[in-house]
Amino acid sequence: xxxxxxxxxxxxxxxxxxxxxxxxxxxxxxxxxxxxxxxxxxxxxxxxxxxxxxxxxxxxxxxxxxxxxxxxxxxxxxxxxxxxxxxxxxxxxxxxxxxxxxxxxxxxxxxxxxxxxxxxxxxxxxxxxxxxxxxxxxxxxxxxxxxxxxxxxxxxxxxxxxxxxxxxxxxxxxxxxxxxxxxxxxxxxxxxxxxxxxxxxxxxxxxxxxxxxxxxxxxxxxxxxxxxxxxxxxxxxxxxxxxxxxxxxxxxxxxxxxxxxxxxxxxxxxxxxxxxxxxxxxxxxxxxxxxxxx
Amino acid sequence: xxxxxxxxxxxxxxxxxxxxxxxxxxxxxxxxxxxxxxxxxxxxxxxxxxxxxxxxxxxxxxxxxxxxxxxxxxxxxxxxxxxxxxxxxxxxxxxxxxxxxxxxxxxxxxxxxxxxxxxxxxxxxxxxxxxxxxxxxxxxxxxxxxxxxxxxxxxxxxxxxxxxxxxxxxxxxxxxxxxxxxxxxxxxxxxxxxxxxxxxxxxxxxxxxxxxxxxxxxxxxxxxxxxxxxxxxxxxxxxxxxxxxxxxxxxxxxxxxxxxxxxxxxxxxxxxxxxxxxxxxxxxxxxxxxxxxxxxxxxxxxxxxxxxxxxxxxxxxxxxxxxxxxxxxxxxxxxxxxxxxxxxxxxxxxxxxxxxxxxxxxxxxxxxxxxxxxxxxxxxxxxxxxxxxxxxxxxxxxxxxxxxx
Numbered sequence: 001x002x003x004x005x006x007x008x009x010x011x012x013x014x015x016x017x018x019x020x021x022x023x024x025x026x027x028x029x030x031x032x033x034x035x036x037x038x039x040x041x042x043x044x045x046x047x048x049x050x051x052x053x054x055x056x057x058x059x060x061x062x063x064x065x066x067x068x069x070x071x072x073x074x075x076x077x078x079x080x081x082x083x084x085x086x087x088x089x090x091x092x093x094x095x096x097x098x099x100x101x102x103x104x105x106x107x108x109x110x111x112x113x114x115x116x117x118x119x120x121x122x123x124x125x126x127x128x129x130x131x132x133x134x135x136x137x138x139x140x141x142x143x144x145x146x147x148x149x150x151x152x153x154x155x156x157x158x159x160x161x162x163x164x165x166x167x168x169x170x171x172x173x174x175x176x177x178x179x180x181x182x183x184x185x186x187x188x189x190x191x192x193x194x195x196x197x198x199x200x201x202x203x204x205x206x207x208x209x210x211x212x213x214x215x216x217x218x219x220x221x222x223x224x225x226x227x228x229x230x231x232x233x234x235x236x237x238x239x240x241x242x243x244x245x246x247x248x249x250x251x252x253x254x255x256x257x258x259x260x261x262x263x264x265x266x267x268x269x270x271x272x273x274x275x276x277x278x279x280x281x282x283x284x285x286x287x288x289x290x291x292x293x294x
Numbered sequence: 295x296x297x298x299x300x301x302x303x304x305x306x307x308x309x310x311x312x313x314x315x316x317x318x319x320x321x322x323x324x325x326x327x328x329x330x331x332x333x334x335x336x337x338x339x340x341x342x343x344x345x346x347x348x349x350x351x352x353x354x355x356x357x358x359x360x361x362x363x364x365x366x367x368x369x370x371x372x373x374x375x376x377x378x379x380x381x382x383x384x385x386x387x388x389x390x391x392x393x394x395x396x397x398x399x400x401x402x403x404x405x406x407x408x409x410x411x412x413x414x415x416x417x418x419x420x421x422x423x424x425x426x427x428x429x430x431x432x433x434x435x436x437x438x439x440x441x442x443x444x445x446x447x448x449x450x451x452x453x454x455x456x457x458x459x460x461x462x463x464x465x466x467x468x469x470x471x472x473x474x475x476x477x478x479x480x481x482x483x484x485x486x487x488x489x490x491x492x493x494x495x496x497x498x499x500x501x502x503x504x505x506x507x508x509x510x511x512x513x514x515x516x517x518x519x520x521x522x523x524x525x526x527x528x529x530x531x532x533x534x535x536x537x538x539x540x541x542x543x544x545x546x547x548x549x550x551x552x553x554x555x556x557x558x559x560x561x562x563x564x565x566x567x568x569x570x571x572x573x574x575x576x577x578x579x580x581x582x583x584x585x586x587x588x589x590x591x592x593x594x595x596x597x598x599x600x601x602x603x604x605x606x607x608x609x610x611x612x613x614x615x616x617x618x619x620x621x622x623x624x625x626x627x628x629x630x631x632x633x634x635x636x637x638x639x640x641x642x643x644x645x646x647x648x649x650x651x652x653x654x655x656x657x658x659x660x661x662x663x664x665x666x667x668x669x670x671x672x673x674x675x676x677x678x679x680x681x682x683x684x685x686x687x688x689x690x691x692x693x694x695x696x697x698x699x
Contacts, residue, residue: 003513010509017505108331116335118528120563127540129508136512136541207505212532212561216333217503254499255513264469264499 002134007255008248013141015247017206018270019239020148021224022231023155024199029233030159031168031192032185033175034084034095039200040221041106042079046072046201047121047213048114054122061124068201076197080190088185089175110215123210144206149240151199156236168192172234226274232287242285246270319357320630324349324617325367325385326395332372333471333502333527334397337557337606342368344610345395347599352618354597360625364618366395371404373397378404386412392624392635393417393617399473402426402433402666409433413635415642417620419577419613420552422667423476424483424699434642435667436616436656437576438693440473440525440550441480443674445694446574447548448484448492450676451521454688460485460493463548464514466524466534470502477525483699495519502526504533511537515545525550531558535568544570551575555677555684556604566682576674576693577612578655579686580604585654586611612655619651 021039028036036042049071053064083102087095125140159165171178171188178185204213207220227246231238246269254266277284326345329338349366357363369385371378378401385391394409396402396418402425409416409432421443422435437443448461467478478497485492495517498510511534514522522545524534531553538545547570549558554573559565578586580603590611593599601607624633624641647659660668672693677686 003516006509006512014505111331111335116330116338118336118532118557118561120532120561127536128542129512129540136509138506138508138540141506209506210536211504211506212529214336214503214529217529219501219503220505251509254510258499259496262497267469267499267501 003255004252005135006137007251009135010138010141011248011251012244013138013145013247014251015227015243015245016145016148016240017141017203017243018220018224018227018247019243020144020151020199020206021203021220022228022239022243023148023152023236024196024203025224025228026231026233026236026239027155027199028192028196030172030236031195032080032084032095032189033092033172034087034099034189034192035233036102036196037096037099038103038106038221039196039224040218041103041110042076042197042200043203043207043221044110044213044215044218045075045106046197047204047208047217048110049075049201050124050205051114051119051121051213054124055120065124069198072197072201073194076194077190079197080193084189084193085186088189089179107215107218114215116215118212118214121208121211121213124205125209127210140206140209144202144209147202147206148243151202152237152240155195159236169234223270226270226277229274229277229282229284232284234288235284235286238284238286246273319361319363321363321365322393322621322633323365323367323389323391324393324395324621325369325389325391327371327373327378327397327401328368329373329397330370332374334373334552336528337552337609340601340604340606341397341610341613343599343601344593344607344612345614346610347593347597348611348614348618350597351593352614352622356618356622360622360630362621362625362630364621371397371401373400375400375404379408382408386414392633392638393621395613395617396433398435399423399471399476403472406433413639415635415639417613417617417642419609419616421550421576422665423473424480425472425476426666427664427698428666429664431663431666432639433666434661436612436659438667438669438672439480439696440477441484442672442693442696443550443575444477444481444523444525444548445484445488445492445696446576446674446691447521447523447572447676448488449694450574450688450691451546452491460489460491461520462493462495462518463521463523464496464498464517464519465494466498466500466507466510466522466526466530468500468502468526468530471526474526479699480696481523484694484696487697488694500530500533503529507533507537508540511543512541515541515543519545521546521548523548524553527553528557528561532562535562535571547571549573551577551605552609554605555679556580557606559679564682565679565684568679570678572676572678572687574674574676574691575605576672577605578608579675579677579689580608580684581686589653589655608655612652615652615655616647616659619647620645623647 024039049068053059053068125143130137167183168188227243231242250266349364394416396416398420416433419436421437421440467474485494590603623645624638628637649657675689
């Protein structure tokens with residue numbers, strides 16, 4: 001029973017980490033209508049910014065982390081300016097293609113700038129797990145989970161209750177209409193990418209805490225896609241539930257099913273789920289249902 | 295006077311002609327797969343640096359005597375079968391190689407059927423695989439499989455601790471590369487053939503860049519295990535070591551040479567953090583004072599080898615030495631004219647490259663027609679970290695037999 005609880009609790013926390021990355025998809029989508037396939041690469045870039053300030057420049061945490069945050073915001077702004085500025089009002093297809101181009105570019109860029117070496121990533125959260133009555137809880141994931149819940153509810157409030165957030169949401173509905181209403185699509189897109197980059201950096205801090213980083217560490221971006229699709233791309237708080245669901249099932253599969261079949265079924269489970277969602281409920285469980293006039 | 299001038303002209307012509315003949319050299323281009331943008335990009339500078347330096351050394355010494363020049367051309371295949379397959383036709387038509395430097399499983403997957411058709415043998419310094427354990431190979435490995443090297447640790451520990459029960463281990467692997475799955479299958483085969491020595495308690499399947507393995511390791515160490523074996527990559531080594539530290543376990547961690555003490559030490563922030571971690575491999579150990587280290591010093595001092603004396607450089611140097619020795623023997627047996635990949639392959643199968651020609655990086659190297667890798671007579675080392683430095687525990691560990699899988 002204690003092992004089951006260990007698997008379930010840490011699975012839920014791992015799922016919240018997926019949710020944190022998936023919220024990055026959501027924020028960029030909600031404010032710019034771009035499904036950013038390169039979110040995993042943004043996470044690696046965010047991770048390298050933290051590594052740069054805390055390990056390479058050896059700054060203390062209270063200086064290094066805010067500086068990483070500032071660099072992440074600047075990076076998001078720069079990415080938007082270079083890649084997406086001219087796509088305002090263009091077709092979705094152009095944005096998807098640009099997102100793929102960004103993924104390829106980022107991978108090469110990080111290889112050239114940071115090199116191929118596997119590097120030690122700083123431990124920002126305490127690494128020692130909490131063990132209570134035989135049940136073990138991973139501390140970095142616990143802190144990451146708390147951070148994710150706070151971010152999700154904060155962003156949900158921003159997008160649904162504030163004037164600026166509702167303006168961004170309008171952009172996701174339709175660029176042309178938003179511009180006709182006097183909303184600056186350019187500004188919305190810039191904010192979205194800066195937020196997306198900050199979320200990616202937080203994702204890197206939680207997922208790589210005390211482990212290692214290299215240019216190939218972007219795989220978590222793809223695992224987060226099923227979470228985003230299960231919740232619905234626009235549903236920020238829905239990501240929490242979707243993440244927990246996927247994380248728990250994945251963890252229990254790894255703990256109980258994989259040893260029986262002798263293969264890594266747990267890793268394909270989220271992707272299998274993604275195929276089912278796309279087939280039967282493309283808008284996810286909490287996503288917007290678009291009503292189109294024919 | 296006229297006669298003298300004629301004689302002088304004739305003499306000069308003879309000298310010049312002779313000199314030209316002496317200077318004429320036959321060039322063989324030996325291309326090599328490299329990976330500067332894939333999973334082994336971090337160890338490629340040392341690996342390719344070793345290859346290039348050995349070719350330079352051979353050209354300056356043996357090649358000069360034979361009137362032969364070997365030219366190395368690196369091609370970035372990204373350790374990706376699709377990339378390797380797409381680049382190969384261009385490599386073949388441009389360089390017309392008779393022998394090829396390989397890396398490992400990705401090259402094999404891409405070229406296994408092409409090499410016999412195109413009549414070009416390939417040499418890799420990495421471990422072989424269960425799926426390359428087949429007759430009539432055209433791709434050869436200098437080392438046995440990673441499973442053999444994991445079994446070296448099991449055998450060594452069993453003997454050194456005089457154990458009377460099987461070693462209980464957990465293997466951490468990933469399905470992202472066929473080679474890693476093959477390693478698990480090979481270790482399982484060793485366990486089946488040696489139930490008195492090895493008991494595989496569990497296999498933990500994860501991703502190539504694991505997020506956090508604390509939960510998995512927490513569950514594993516509760517099963518009273520004796521070791522955790524990780525043969526994937528440096529990120530995997532770090533994730534398992536961190537997880538063992540997190541749960542406060544001192545269960546030994548066993549790594550392969552490619553994701554071993556030096557590579558994982560750099561990735562975790564210092565080799566001193568790899569306490570109770572081991573590495574066994576059927577190759578030279580990166581220690582000073584050996585014949586292999588002396589040869590490295592020569593390459594470093596005189597042939598432009600800039601990378602450190604570590605496992606990646608050893609891979610390149612041993613690969614270069616074996617290829618140079620095979621080319622030398624092939625030229626001696628068949629001459630330079632009409633030397634073909636088929637003839638070179640015959641030499642690989644039939645000729646034993648003596649340990650002296652390998653400068654202490656391996657023992658005698660004898661390939662065979664039954665497998666891509668040597669099936670007998672191999673020895674290696676088991677090492678650990680002592681006082682934050684690489685320390686060989688046993689420099690003559692025999693490679694155990696494993697039933698074919």
